[in-house]
Amino acid sequence: MKNGIESIFKPHLEPKEVYKGGKNIPASTKKIYKLSSNENPLGASPKALEGMKKAIDLIDIYPDQTDIRLREALANDFDNQLGADQFITGNSGSEIIDMILRAFINDGDEVIFSNPCFLPYSVFSRWYGAKQVDVRLLEPDYALDAEEILSAITAKTKIVFLTSPNNPTGTYIPKAVLEDFLERIPKNILVVFDEVYRHFADAEDYVTALPYVKQGYNILGLNSFSKTYGLAGQRIGYCYTTAKIANYLRLIHKPFLLPLTSIEAAIGALNDKLFVEKTVKTVREGRQYLSDSFAALGIKYWPSQANFFIIDPPLPEMEFTDKLMQEGIMVRPVSQFGAPGKVRITIGDQEANEALVNALKKIKAH
Numbered sequence: 001m002k003n004g005i006e007s008i009f010k011p012h013l014e015p016k017e018v019y020k021g022g023k024n025i026p027a028s029t030k031k032i033y034k035l036s037s038n039e040n041p042l043g044a045s046p047k048a049l050e051g052m053k054k055a056i057d058l059i060d061i062y063p064d065q066t067d068i069r070l071r072e073a074l075a076n077d078f079d080n081q082l083g084a085d086q087f088i089t090g091n092s093g094s095e096i097i098d099m100i101l102r103a104f105i106n107d108g109d110e111v112i113f114s115n116p117c118f119l120p121y122s123v124f125s126r127w128y129g130a131k132q133v134d135v136r137l138l139e140p141d142y143a144l145d146a147e148e149i150l151s152a153i154t155a156k157t158k159i160v161f162l163t164s165p166n167n168p169t170g171t172y173i174p175k176a177v178l179e180d181f182l183e184r185i186p187k188n189i190l191v192v193f194d195e196v197y198r199h200f201a202d203a204e205d206y207v208t209a210l211p212y213v214k215q216g217y218n219i220l221g222l223n224s225f226s227k228t229y230g231l232a233g234q235r236i237g238y239c240y241t242t243a244k245i246a247n248y249l250r251l252i253h254k255p256f257l258l259p260l261t262s263i264e265a266a267i268g269a270l271n272d273k274l275f276v277e278k279t280v281k282t283v284r285e286g287r288q289y290l291s292d293s294f295a296a297l298g299i300k301y302w303p304s305q306a307n308f309f310i311i312d313p314p315l316p317e318m319e320f321t322d323k324l325m326q327e328g329i330m331v332r333p334v335s336q337f338g339a340p341g342k343v344r345i346t347i348g349d350q351e352a353n354e355a356l357v358n359a360l361k362k363i364k365a366h
């Protein structure tokens with residue numbers, strides 16, 4: 001009976017699905033290639049590490065009270081097409097998702113997302129009592145069902161999540177689709193455009209939220225330092241949007257939110273153009289190599305604009321994942337992300353990619 005402390009627990013927080021994130025490499029004497037969490041195959045930006053090391057000596061004092069130094073560095077990284085007041089920073093892209101939901105969602109409001117997608121959209125929105133509306137991507141190509149999203153909108157809809165390139169499918173939203181959608185969506189809804197994998201995209205009609213923020217649409221570009229800059233362990237993210245939305249979000253931005261190590265790491269990473277270039281080159285070359293290899297091996301994969309692929313594994317997904325682990329390769333089944341039976345594989349450096357292909361050959365031969 002719920003007459004104890006449970007009586008004050010929020011009913012919408014009853015455990016259903018909890019987002020745990022990908023596993024770490026288990027203790028092992030053998031070399032393991034971690035291709036399960038879409039991390040940077042080159043490690044972390046050296047300039048970010050330099051910045052962090054300097055920050056360690058100042059760790060006994062509070063960090064910057066506001067994030068203005070980092071926001072100025074971000075504005076500079078965007079060639080001053082946006083002002084520093086249009087950026088909001090936080091302790092990871094995931095934390096920014098939470099911040100947005102906290103700022104906009106009241107009990108009973110609706111959020112729309114499109115499975116297969118990043119699980120925190122649904123898990124975190126439940127924390128605020130949101131009704132979750134899943135308008136699935138259209139199979140077999142995992143295209144956005146923009147028409148169905150527009151028809152699912154009600155007076156209670158507050159936020160629509162779009163992701164491009166999308167996790168876990170690697171697919172993207174073409175420019176014409178996004179533009180038509182933004183023209184037609186009611187003006188009292190915020191579009192959260194998750195573009196944390198944007199640097200890896202090279203399709204001609206790939207777009208970020210930037211031009212639409214500049215044109216004044218109610219859209220927000222969600223970004224992370226975990227991928228391109230190799231700072232997944234430090235937890236840094238940001239978003240940019242119109243000054244009106246950013247100034248509203250800033251009302252819940254806590255003083256001293258970012259550790260000094262994060263501020264210095266992020267500023268260092270933004271100055272490390274060479275590292276970004278090398279990362280993007282490694283991922284795009286690896287993407288070509290792996291798609292050619294999947295095709296040669298007869299493994300069904302979806303063309304990707306990100307630093308990972310989903311595939312239809314040649315064995316049931318858990319058996320396949322276990323077999324690859326025995327070969328020293330860690331990958332991730334993604335039924336939790338709304339793609340039952342599929343497995344997501346991060347693009348590694350050439351050595352890891354070759355190890356993966358050899359392991360796949362061995363599994364296919366049995």
Ligand SMILES: Cc1ncc(COP(=O)(O)O)c(C=O)c1O
Nearest residue numbers: 092093094118167196224226237
């Ligand atoms: C689509 C998408 N959005 C946001 C994030 C959040 O990244 P982080 O919390 O590491 O900044 C991830 C991480 O994997 C992601 O795949």
